[in-house]
Amino acid sequence: MRKSRRISQISASLLVVATLVACGDKKAAAPAGGMSPPEVGVVTVTPGPLTVSTELPGRLEGTRTAEVRARVEGIVKERVYREGSDVKAGAVLFRIDPAPFQAQLASAQAALARAQATAAASRQKAERYGPLVGVNAISKQEYDEAVAAARQADAEVAAARAGVTTAQLNLGYATVTAPISGRVGRALVTEGALVGRGEATPLATVEQVDPMRVTFTQPADEVFKLKAAVEAGRLKGVSGKEAAVTLLRGDGSEYPHQGKLLFSDMAVDPTSGAITLRAEFPNPKRELLSGVFVRVRVNQAVNEHGITVPQRALMRSGQGASVMVVGADGNVAVVPVQVGVARGDQWVINSGLKGGEQVIVEGLQKVKPGAPAKAVPFAPQAAAGAQPASAPAATPASAPAPASAPAAEPASQAASQAQG
Structure with missing residues (x-):
């Protein structure tokens, strides 16, 4: 009885092992026989209006810059700003010792008063001689001399009056003011310095920093190609808001305020073969500083059939740039492309794609050229949210053995009991 029970247990154990082995063979054979094509995330290329822009280096400079100089000779008494x-x-920046100029003004005013008194006496004398010459009481020569003396006295009054004006100007120049509104820089002289001797000594610089300007250059060949493309109808010219200029900081970030193109030079620089352009940007927070080198993005035309692809879809090699697409037959193909400028997380494609292609964005490592693939629409947010959950889900598929171990454990225990 006991022997028959052991035989039954051994038979049951062998049956369980055989069943597990059969199941394992089926699972192992399934991928080899009927593996489905890997899924890849794709975006369908759709041509649309695309602004053609160019990034060019430039340098920031103030709208207006004025050098503050000493216009009279004297000792700097005070720096006010x-x-x-x-x-x-008109704000006061420096004060030069005014005492010498006050004395000059007083002297000029005294000379004017003396000249005016002399002129008054000369006119009165000429007026008195007028009736006398008519009755021959005096000679004609005496009368002419009196009239000439009166005119000379009037001229001396005019000269004295000009001397007063000059003295007033010099006294005014002793108070140095800002010629324009803007930001004033460091003082180039200190109190006690002698300025204005022999030349107009620089004292400071005032620069208007709102708005700011950017002067930059563009190769003339590029300008001519754009004009030819617009004239041929391949591109559309821009105007108004479309012609805006974007400033890029040193770290690549965009300046929040849009600029406008002021002018494009009419002549080409013979030394560089480039055309000079200038743009203007508002600077309300004084973030932009004069002299800084920046890059500007200039909108110069519109491509009515422009094409872009996500940056992660682009592959680069020694042969150039390319993208992988899922063809109409469901197979993967490599398409060489010519890449333009970057726009956010997109690359502008100049040539290679015509529209309608299904470009692979996600799952490039799963496929190879000529192999089949299952195209599914690429959803960036869904793909980003699925990444953390994909790692745990891959564990059972990649390691089936641990899942089957618990099921095999009773069979091993039955076998050991049978041996016992």
Whole structure:
């Protein structure tokens, strides 16, 4: 009885092992016989209006720059302004010792008073001689001399009056003011310095920093190609808001305020073969500083049939750039492309794609040229959210053995019991 029970247990154990082995063979044979094509995320290329822009290097500069200079000779008595502050036109910046100019003004005013007194006496004398010459009481020569003396006295009054004006100007120049509104830089002289001797000594610089300008150059060949494309109808010219200019900081970020193109030079620089352009940007927070080298993106035309692809879809090699597409037959193919400028997370494709192609964005590592693939629409947000959950889900598929171990454990225990 006991022997027959052991035989039954051994038979049951062998049956379980055989069943597990059969199941394992079926699971192992399934991928080899009927493996489905891998899924890849694709985007369908759709041509649409695309602004043709060019990035060019340039340098920031103030709208207006004025050098503040000493216009009279004297000793700097006081610096009134705070270095680096914003000033209005006419604000006092320096004061030069005014005492010498006050004395000059007093002397000029005295000379004017003397000349005016002399002129008054000369006119009165000429007026008195007028009736006397008519009755021959005096000679004609005496009368003419009196009239000439009166005119000479009037001229001396005019000269004295000009001397007063000059003295007033010099006294005014002793108070140095800002010629324009803007930001004033560091002082180039200190109190006690002698300025204005022999030349107009620089004292400071005032620069209008709102708005700011960017001067940059573009190769003339590029300009001519764009004009030819617009004239041929391949591109459309831009105007108004489409012709906006974007400033790029040193870290590649965009300046929040759009600029406008002021002018394009009419002549080509013979040394560089480039055309000079200038753009203007508002600078309300004084973020832009004069002299800084930046890059500007200029919208110059519109491509009515422009094409872009996500940057992650592009592959680069020694032969150039290319993308993988899923063809109408469901097979993967490599398409060489010519890449233009970057637009956010997209690359502008100049040639190679015509529209309608299904470009692979996700799953490039799963496929190879000529192999079949299952195209599914690429959803960036869904793909980003699925990445954290995909790792745990891949564990059972990649390691089937641990899942089957618990099921095999009773069979091993039955076999050991049978041996016992």
